[in-house]
Amino acid sequence: MARYLLVNGPNLNLLGQRESAHYGRDTLAAIESRLAVLAQDAGHELDTFQTNGEGALIDRVQAAGHEHCDGILLNPGGFTHTSVALRDAMIATGLPFVEIHLSNIAAREPFRQHSYFSDIALGTVAGFGAHGYELALAALMRADGAA
Ligand code: CA2
Numbered sequence: 001m002a003r004y005l006l007v008n009g010p011n012l013n014l015l016g017q018r019e020s021a022h023y024g025r026d027t028l029a030a031i032e033s034r035l036a037v038l039a040q041d042a043g044h045e046l047d048t049f050q051t052n053g054e055g056a057l058i059d060r061v062q063a064a065g066h067e068h069c070d071g072i073l074l075n076p077g078g079f080t081h082t083s084v085a086l087r088d089a090m091i092a093t094g095l096p097f098v099e100i101h102l103s104n105i106a107a108r109e110p111f112r113q114h115s116y117f118s119d120i121a122l123g124t125v126a127g128f129g130a131h132g133y134e135l136a137l138a139a140l141m142r143a144d145g146a147a
Contacts, residue, residue: 001044002070002146004137006035008050009057009077009086015102023102024129031130035073035137044146046137054079058089065093071140072097073133080105080115087116096143098136101126 008028016027032048039046047069049060057079064072072090074097079086090097097117104127105112118124122143125132141147 002141002144003045003047003068004039004071004073004140005060005064005069006032006046006048006073006133007057007060008048008075009079010052010054012075012077013050013052026130031133034130035133038134038137039141042141042147044141054083054085057086061086061089061093064095069095070144070146071095073100073136073140074098074117074121075100075102075133076115076117080117081111083116087120090117091120096122096140098122098140099124099126100132100136102129102132103127 012028015023016025028050036046036048051057061072072095076083076086099115099117099121105115106126115124123139125136125139128135138147
């Protein structure tokens with residue numbers, strides 16, 4: 001049995017409330033519970049975590065490096081484009097991770113087109129809305145030899 005961690009960054013707690021053109025209509029709670037069921041159906045476990053704080057994100061990622069965690073699904077939110085510190089934490093854990101974006105950041109404003117995570121992730125899923133989380137879990141399990 002593998003254990004994975006889903007981490008969502010700032011403002012993703014607002015999903016389903018507004019900006020549905022970019023981010024869809026699903027709430028984060030709906031995405032998290034769907035993903036937990038998919039992991040469970042495959043015989044694995046999924047922990048979930050969301051915070052608006054950069055320090056709290058880094059603390060959770062560091063903790064994942066010290067517990068039984070086989071990989072991370074990460075939507076860094078706006079920190080995608082700003083956070084060298086979260087990037088350093090992802091490298092320090094040494095855990096494989098898949099970067100997720102609801103929207104297609106390559107097709108948005110220039111400042112969203114650079115990610116501090118894409119070059120250190122196993123891969124990036126972007127532009128498929130909430131379905132991207134399911135694609136990312138499938139990819140992480142496959143890469144981990146758990147699917
Ligand atoms: O497309 C994504 O998943 C993003 O990571 C979402 C971030 C954005 O800064 C990234 O460039 C791309 C923003 C998340 C904000 O989510 C909201 C949801 C509903 C209402 C307002 C914001």
